[in-house]
Amino acid sequence: MEKLLTIDHVSMTFGGLKALDDISFDIHQGEIVGLIGPNGAGKTTLFNCLTQFYKDYEGTFTLHGDTPVDLRDLKVTEVIDAGLARTFQNIELIPDLSILDNLLIGAHRSFKDSFAEELLKFPRALKEEKRLKEKADRVLDILGLQAIKDLYVKGQPYGILKRVEIARTLMSDPKLIILDEPAAGLNDVETDQLEQIIQLIQKELHVTLLIIEHDMGFVMNVCDRVCAINFGQFIAIDTPQKIQQNPAVQEAYLGRDDDA
Amino acid sequence: MKLFMRMDEVLGKLGAFFRKVPYIGYSAFFILLLLIPYYHSTDVISSGQLGIFAYIVIITVAALGLNILLGYSGLISLGTAGFVGAGALGVGVFLELGLPFELAAIATLIVSTLIGALIGLFSLKVEGIYLAIATLFVGEILRQIFTTVPIFGGQSIMIGSVTLLGQFELSTFDQAQRRILFVVIAFLLLIMMIAMHHIVKSKTGRALLAMSRSSSAAQAMGISLMKYRLMAFSLATFFATFSGIMYALYNQSVPTTQWTLDLSLFIIAMVVVGGYKSIYGTFIGAFIIYGIPNLYLKELFGDVSFIFSGVLIILVILFYQNGVAYLATDIRLLYYKLKRHILGGARGKATDD
Numbered sequence: 319m320e321k322l323l324t325i326d327h328v329s330m331t332f333g334g335l336k337a338l339d340d341i342s343f344d345i346h347q348g349e350i351v352g353l354i355g356p357n358g359a360g361k362t363t364l365f366n367c368l369t370q371f372y373k374d375y376e377g378t379f380t381l382h383g384d385t386p387v388d389l390r391d392l393k394v395t396e397v398i399d400a401g402l403a404r405t406f407q408n409i410e411l412i413p414d415l416s417i418l419d420n421l422l423i424g425a426h427r428s429f430k431d432s433f434a435e436e437l438l439k440f441p442r443a444l445k446e447e448k449r450l451k452e453k454a455d456r457v458l459d460i461l462g463l464q465a466i467k468d469l470y471v472k473g474q475p476y477g478i479l480k481r482v483e484i485a486r487t488l489m490s491d492p493k494l495i496i497l498d499e500p501a502a503g504l505n506d507v508e509t510d511q512l513e514q515i516i517q518l519i520q521k522e523l524h525v526t527l528l529i530i531e532h533d534m535g536f537v538m539n540v541c542d543r544v545c546a547i548n549f550g551q552f553i554a555i556d557t558p559q560k561i562q563q564n565p566a567v568q569e570a571y572l573g574r575d576d577d578a
Numbered sequence: 579m580k581l582f583m584r585m586d587e588v589l590g591k592l593g594a595f596f597r598k599v600p601y602i603g604y605s606a607f608f609i610l611l612l613l614i615p616y617y618h619s620t621d622v623i624s625s626g627q628l629g630i631f632a633y634i635v636i637i638t639v640a641a642l643g644l645n646i647l648l649g650y651s652g653l654i655s656l657g658t659a660g661f662v663g664a665g666a667l668g669v670g671v672f673l674e675l676g677l678p679f680e681l682a683a684i685a686t687l688i689v690s691t692l693i694g695a696l697i698g699l700f701s702l703k704v705e706g707i708y709l710a711i712a713t714l715f716v717g718e719i720l721r722q723i724f725t726t727v728p729i730f731g732g733q734s735i736m737i738g739s740v741t742l743l744g745q746f747e748l749s750t751f752d753q754a755q756r757r758i759l760f761v762v763i764a765f766l767l768l769i770m771m772i773a774m775h776h777i778v779k780s781k782t783g784r785a786l787l788a789m790s791r792s793s794s795a796a797q798a799m800g801i802s803l804m805k806y807r808l809m810a811f812s813l814a815t816f817f818a819t820f821s822g823i824m825y826a827l828y829n830q831s832v833p834t835t836q837w838t839l840d841l842s843l844f845i846i847a848m849v850v851v852g853g854y855k856s857i858y859g860t861f862i863g864a865f866i867i868y869g870i871p872n873l874y875l876k877e878l879f880g881d882v883s884f885i886f887s888g889v890l891i892i893l894v895i896l897f898y899q900n901g902v903a904y905l906a907t908d909i910r911l912l913y914y915k916l917k918r919h920i921l922g923g924a925r926g927k928a929t930d931d
Contacts, residue, residue, distance in 0.1 A: 369798060398800040410795035412787050414855070422781075423788050427800040429781045433809075436780040437773060443780065486799070 319346040321382050322494060322526050328377035330363055330550075337363040338375070339550040345494070350520055350527045352541035352558070354534075356570060360550040361530045362407060365496055369404050370394040381493075398427055401493030405483040405500065407530075413472035417463055417482050420471055421454040424489030428453075450489075457488045460522060461515060477508035481515065488519065494526045495519075501533045509533065513540050538562070546570065589910070604771050607858065611635065611764040615757040625753070628760060629829075630872045635763050636824045637662075638864040639770045641848040642857065643817020648846070649854035650778060651810035652790025653701050657713040658845045660720030661815050663837025664690045665822020667724055670735035670832050679740050683823045687816060694815020698808040717842055724834040734833040737826055750830045763824045770820060771857050777813065778855070786810055840884075844868065847887045851894050852901050859903020866890065866902070 323345040330338040337360045345351050353361050367375040371394055379389040387400055403424070411420050428450060431443040458464045461481050466474075471482060480500055487495050500516075501509050513536060519525060531537050537544055538558045545555040548570040554561060561567055596603045618628045640662050647653050665686055672682030700712045724730050739749035742762070748755045777783055788796040789806050797803065826832050844867055852863020867890070871883035894901060900908070 371794065371797070393802075394797045395800045395802045398798065404798050406795065406798075410792040410798075412784075412791045412795075414791070415784065415787060419784055423784050423796075423799050423801075426781060426785060426788075431781070433782060436782060437776050439776055447780070490799070 319349070321345070322347045323528075324378075324380040324382065325364075325368070326378045326380065328364070328367060328375055328379065330360075330367055330372060330375040337550050338367065340377075341547065341550075341552050342377075343545055343552065343555045345526060345528060348520070348524060348526055349542040350516065350529065350540055351555075352537040352544040353528060353530045353547070354532070354537060354544055354561075354567075355547040355553075358549075359547050359570075361547065362498060363550075364547075365404065365498055365530065369397050369402060369496065383493075398490050398492075401491070402496065403487035403490050403492035403494075404496040405480075405487060405498055407498040407502070409476075409479045409483055411471045411479060411482055411486070414470065416468050416470055417474075417485075418451070418454055418458070418467040420482055421457060421467075421486050421489050422450055424486035425450045425453065427490060454489060457485050460488075460518060461485045462511075476503050477505070477511070480504065480508075480512065484515065484519075488523065488525075492525055494528060497527060497529045497531075499530050499532065501531055501536045509536055512536070516540050586914075600775055601772065603858075604768055604775070607771075607861075608764060608768040611767070612761060615760045618760075619757060625756075627873060628756065630869060632760055632763060632828050633825075634861070634864045634869050635760075635767050636821050636828065637845065637848070637868060638821075638861045639767055639824060640818040640821035641845050641852070641860045641864055642770060642774050643814040643821070644845050645849045645852075645855065645857075645860050646774065646778070646786070646817070647810050647814040648849050649856075650783060650786040650790065651807065653807065653810055654706070654710045654846075655697075655713040655811070655814060656710050656839065656842050656846075657697065657715075657717030657720065658814070658818050659837045659839065659841035660717035661690055661694060661818035662822040662825065662841065662845075663724055663832075663834075664693070664720060665819035666826040666832040666837075667730050667735055667822070667834065668819070669823045669826045670737050671729055673737055673740075674735070678744065679742060679827070686823060687819050690819035691812050691816045694819075695808050695812045697815070698811030701807045701811060702804055714839065714842075717837075717839060721835075721837050724837060730834050732834065734831055737830045737832065740827055740830060750828060759828050763828050766820075766824055767861075770817065774817075774857055778857075782806075782809065844883075844887060847891045850901060851887070851890050853903025854901060856901065856903030859901055862902055 321344050325341055325343050328338055328341045329336065341364060353364070355361050363372070366372045368379050368389065370389060370392055373390070381387045381389060381400055381402070389397065389400065392400060412423065429446050431440070431446045435443040455464065458467050461484065463478070463481060463485060466478070471479065474482070484495070484497065484500065501512055504512060516527065517540065520527060529541065541558055543555055544558050544561040546553040546561055546564070546567045553566045553570060554564050556564065614623065614631045615628065617623045618625070640658055644655065644658050647655055668686035668690060669682045672685050673679065677685065697713065697716055701709055704712060739747050741747045748759050750756050750759055785796070785801045785806050786809070788799065788801055789803055793803060848863035848867045849860060850863070851866055852861070853859030867887045868883070871881070871886045875882055875886060
């Protein structure tokens with residue numbers, strides 16, 4: 319399988335605390351990789367380094383493609399151009415915009431019209447708006463949000479918000495989608511729906527996903543491979559079944575989560 | 579009940595129609611504004627009152643700019659009055675240099691907007707209360723410059739009659755021509771309202787909102803905070819300067835001393851009371867904050883505008899943060915709620931039987 323992302327000896331320190339300690343693993347094209355670990359293991363820190371919110375990490379993230387990209391060379395706002403789109407642990411949507419408009423924010427970089435064209439509503443501005451709204455429609459269809467696209471984000475149920483955030487990442491034609499705890503706070507029905515959605519977007523849109531998740535049932539059902547970390551250190555990466563049986567992983571979780 | 583249903587439908591369709599073709603709403607608003615000089619010509623409105631309406635129209639443009647900053651971008655400026663003054667006095671200075679009015683206006687806009695963008699650099703460094711303090715002093719510095727630097731001419735700059743498009747000479751001291759000047763500034767307000775509509779309902783408006791509501795999501799979606807903060811300040815300054823130019827055009831004499839913090843605070847009050855993010859609301863806010871005290875309360879109680887707007891702004895912040903622009907929406911929601919309640923009650927009865 320072709321490599322998409324290489325995480326190579328990444329470390330990150332906050333003051334004296336080693337949040338990430340020499341993490342290395344690969345993500346392959348088209349797979350769904352789970353990232354698990356107890357609270358404070360450094361999962362979100364890894365995401366923030368990967369998406370360049372933190373810049374002062376050691377090691378490298380290499381995005382493979384026609385020409386490999388060292389993500390450190392990109393600004394935080396350029397990461398999306400490289401094909402990395404992410405969600406956040408606490409939902410970060412714009413409450414006073416409609417669901418459709420929130421999706422259009424995900425396509426911000428795809429608009430090719432200039433400010434002047436926008437101000438004067440030149441044909442190109444109208445065309446761009448139309449083109450990306452049509453694209454949003456397709457994404458909304460896949461995620462089953464079409465019927466409510468004109469409603470404000472504010473006041474929507476949690477499950478919908480999580481789905482809108484995933485929809486927003488899809489608007490930038492990402493190669494790799496990074497989801498931070500997509501199933502947290504969802505009920506069983508919503509979690510089942512989310513599993514289907516994630517499998518659907520992997521199949522339909524051929525994207526690769528990296529998912530932080532605490533819900534072990536969800537991780538076992540959805541992920542092709544699972545990477546476990548604890549106290550910032552790499553433990554193992556393997557298929558869900560093997561990770562489950564891995565003694566080191568069991569130790570990390572012991573007494574906290576029996577069915578893991 | 580049937581009547582209720584039909585009313586809902588009509589309201590819903592009407593709303594959708596105006597959202598789809600916003601220009602109709604703005605044009606209707608413009609035509610309503612034109613009724614004011616008409617009533618003025620029939621002496622229902624006095625000369626002084628026409629001036630008050632003109633001031634509302636003028637200051638609405640500055641408040642629209644501040645609404646882009648405050649309502650959309652979540653940034654604050656206490657220096658708005660300084661830039662309104664810069665627009666009014668700047669155009670006066672350029673006119674004295676012999677430029678035609680339109681060129682003077684463009685030159686003023688360019689210079690002032692560049693200064694505004696520079697002020698925007700502050701916002702990259704500080705936020706909230708510190709940004710407020712920094713911009714407060716920008717406003718005060720500008721005010722000091724206007725009153726002490728000789729090119730602005732001491733007490734005031736006299737502009738005299740203005741020639742538009744090279745042939746229409748309009749003087750504010752002629753009653754008929756003053757009415758035409760009112761139509762001109764009302765038309766400029768219409769243009770600025772539509773411009774703001776285009777800005778906020780597009781990529782830029784969404785980016786500004788994203789930046790203020792969630793800076794991390796904005797960055798992850800590729801929205802540069804630096805670019806859009808500078809943009810927000812440049813736009814707000816542009817609108818404020820434009821408002822000043824309208825002031826110079828209508829009044830044709832510009833005092834140097836009135837561009838103080840008081841005015842900046844009034845403009846903020848207009849946005850807060852009128853409604854964040856609302857274009858019509860900003861005008862309503864300007865009418866409430868400037869119009870009501872000067873048109874109606876002054877005769878009864880004297881100059882109480884500060885007390886009036888102060889009390890209003892506290893009431894709005896405490897009890898109705900949306901601002902009056904959202905009254906109609908909220909009343910409609912309340913109506914739906916009541917209706918559901920009544921209908922639900924009726925249905926409950928039916929099943930009981």
